[in-house]
Amino acid sequence: MTGDDSDFWKKARISVCWESAPASQQMERAWVKDAIEQTWQKYSNLSFTGWRRCTSKGANIRIKVKDIGAKVIRFGDNIDNVRDGMFLNFTFKRWATFCSQYGESYREGCIRANAVHEFGHALGFSHEHNRVEGLPSFCDQETQGTSGGYYITPYDLASVMNYCRTAIKPDGTQERQYIDWQLSALDIIGVQKVYGRADGSWIPRGGSWYVSSGGTEPLSILNFSGRSALGLGDFNGDGYSDVFHANGQRWDVSYGGRTRWKRLKGSKIKISSLRFGDFNGDKKTDVLRSNGTHWYVSWGGKSKWKKIRKSALEAKQLQIADFNGDGKDDVFYANGNIFVD
DSSP: OEEOGGGSOSOSEEEEEESOOOGGGHHHHHHHHHHHIIIIITTSSOEEEEEEEOOTTOOSEEEEEOSSOOEESSOGGGGTTOTTOEEEOSSOSSSSGGGGSSOHHHHHHHHHHHHHHHHHHHTTBOOGGGSOTTOOTTOOOOOOSOOOSEEOSSOOTTOTTOTTOEEEOTTSOEEEOSSOOSOOHHHHHHHHHHHOOTTSOOOOTTOEEEEOGGGTSOOEEEEEOOOOSEEEEOSSSSSSOEEEEEOSSEEEEEGGGTSOOEEEEEOOOOGGGEEEEOSSSSSSOEEEEEOSSEEEEEGGGTSOOEEEEEOOOOGGGOEEEOSSSSSSOEEEEEOSSOEEO
């Protein structure tokens, strides 16, 4: 998801009204309200109120129903109390006519999907297909509107804000989605980053960890953290990689990259002076440092430093790997002419 910080609402309670509310469209209006409550509202701290005919006082989002393309005339809070600020289509006689040709349930799906998409714009989110990375070959949609200056999540082919939204069929092929109005996993992360979770808690802005399983699967959220200067290793020997952080005062670890930070030990040594490997073969990652004269190891990142070798090489010059397959990591150094382990 993308957006522009300046477009996001500075509040979580947003009022909605209809420019006209004939009884003949009561069912369709109920579909729209339910779709928004089951998506943007359900998964965030947002609440949408009102949903009545507009009065002279207006509302934050004012919806006009007309048989034209669904759209907003401005993004985010720039739409605040703008007459006819959002257009939705209920009949599809002149625009997206396929929505009215496959029965009532298909028309309902179109109404719900268009509403969720346009409310995304009203919340300040841009078109996902404006981003160039990850577009499938069949996506021929033109860029519309701004792409936003804030990339909230990785590119999301499944986003409700993506005109090229697809689903993976059982046979592995991709299929365009027109009436799927549910938020994707990254849509949920995106709206929570901007507007908070439903319980009022917040995800750190700009602080997310992503994993691509096997390097072939789409990026998925592992955890949230604004911390940088990270290392990786298995510090408890459970076979899962953990995330290590050094802040100049102590070392912390997030086990499996999923738990809250847990303290390993106090240390003023920063991560730039450290290397990680299993140097004693106990299946747990140890921490190696160099002071310019010797190498030292902290077993499991918890023990006191133990001197293991005299060397003037600094940690930044070293790489760690098991070169003889004995289950213990070795230290690799290349000086441009010869290789030493």
